[in-house]
Structures are given as C-alpha cells and as structure tokens.
Amino acid sequence: MKVRDVMTEKVETVLYTASIQELSQLLDKLQVSGVPVVDADGNLVGVVSRTDIGSGVSDPPVASESAGGDLYQEDHPLAGLEGAKVADLMTEAVVTVEPHTEVVALIQKMEEAGIHRVFVTSGEELVGVVSAMDLVRQLKKILQREASPA
Amino acid sequence: MKVRDLMQSPVVTVAPDLSLSDMVECFRRQQIRGAPVVDQGQLVGVISLSDLARENHLNQQMVENEFYVNPSWGSIEVELRDLSEQKVADLMTSRVVSVEADSEVVEAVEVLLNHRIHRLIVVNRGEVTGILSVTDLVLLLRNMLRGQDSLHRK
DSSP states (O other): OBHHHHOBOOOOOEETTOBHHHHHHHHHHHTOSEEEEEOTTOBEEEEEEHHHHOTTSSOOOOTTTTGGGGGGOOSOTTTTOTTOBHHHHOBOOOOEEOTTSBHHHHHHHHHHHTOSEEEEEETTEEEEEEEHHHHHHHHHHHHHHHHSOO | OBHHHHSBOSOOOBOTTSBHHHHHHHHHHHTOSEEEEEETTEEEEEEEHHHHHHTTOBOSSOSGGGGTSOOOGGGOOBOOTTTTTOBHHHHOBOOOOEEETTSBHHHHHHHHHHHTOSEEEEEETTEEEEEEEHHHHHHHHHHHHHHHHHHHHO
C-alpha cells in the first residue's frame, strides 16, 4: 500500500505572501488549527498554525463552561502583527513523503516525528496530505475484510 | 482482536477535585497529555492539554501544533499563574466516549471515526482500565501491512 492510495488530494493552503489577517480568516473559515504554506507555483514552503499567530485568535467560544476564557484576552490578538506575512510566522521544517512512499514507511516517519499529519510532495509540489485518521479508515477496511472473508 | 489486546494499560487517572497545577505536574511527571477523570471509581470526564490550550494556559508551543511538530513535554510551558484556583472539574470534558475492553477493535475504530476523536477510554465493568488511541491503531495498521508484505514475499 502506497501513500497515493490513502492520501487526500484536496489540501487547503495559504500563500506565503498572505497577511496574518487573511490567514486568521482562513483558519476560521476552515475550522482548522493549521494549514500548509505554498508559493505561487504550489511548492510547499512551510506550515503555519493558529498558535504561531498567538493563542486565542478568534477561537469560537467553546460552550458555556469556558465563560472565564475572555479574562485572558486583554489585547486584541492581532495587535502588533499588522503588516506581518505568513512567511514571517511559518515553520519551514515540514515532514513530507512522496506519493510512491510505502504506507509502512509513512507510519514510521509519523511515529519518529510524533505527528499525526504528513504532507505529500512530488518534487517540491504539494500534492496531498495523509492524516492518522485516514490511516485508521484504511485499518477499518482491512479489519472488516478479515471479519467477513469473501 | 479485542480492544484489551491493543489498549494502553494501566492508565493514569485524575480526580475531579485535583487542582490544575497539580494535574500539570502529574502530566509532566508521567509525560502524558491527557487522562480520564475518575470520581469514586466512576468515569466522569476526560481532560487534556488541549483543554488548557483552549483557555490560553499554554504558551505558543503546540498542542494545536501537535499535527505538525513534535513537542516533547520539555518544550511545553504552562502558565501556572491562573491555574491555582481552578480544578480539573472546571475544564474537563464531561462527554466521554468509552468502549468496552471486550469489544472488537473494529467496533472501537468505528466509534472513534464516527466521533472524530483521537482516543477512547476503555472500561471494564464500569471501571476505567485503559486508553485506545489513534496512535495505537496506526501502529496496528503498520504491523498488519508488514505482515501482508512478508506473506507476499514468501
């Protein structure tokens, strides 16, 4: 089983030249904690997450138990970041695999790096992403097949 | 394969009236990021570093970042200043998804996928006995793929 058999090809990205405001809006819209950063050619150049911007950036209030959450947001979360670009905040070191990488090798990489999501590149170009959940879905198929042999 | 064959056990549990600062110390000592909350033998919730991050008690480093970089516990700084008065019960998630130790792994996988969560609390006759995480399942997949591979080569 190869990475290309399990990866998700559609990946939401942000341009490295995007502003922090644009990034923040994108993360809110997608309801994700982070996105890969690409250049104009679609090459993967880094990853950026909500925590890179600073904690508390327009996280939707989480239920009523967290009523105390506002206490810690004295400053506007984007204060001091006007004019900053995604490239200024992103992490450049990203663990990647190729579409032809064996899933066994992918899992090895995930375990060594302690991560749950790996981006797939062909050369430099970002072509997909594999999450631990994608792998659990594959596991489910295999277990179901074993439970009811044809 | 049963859940009990794959789960991590024993599991560290915390009491609901434990202070958050003591909980952080416990997590640091045990190098864990989350634990079931047990009150007089009953599973009443789960609490993790993500719950602290949500309340801004964690600095820049990680938790949300978990997917991209590997934060060893050493890099995690917890802002203890606001923790002292709060207890585990104040921040824990009360909706806990659990699975019986005797159930089949494939059933647990379905529960985990349906709820889109990363770990299940494993119970045996109402008592917390282990944790089954996405990581455990991914490593099972690896072992199964390796097994297939060696069969094909024979």
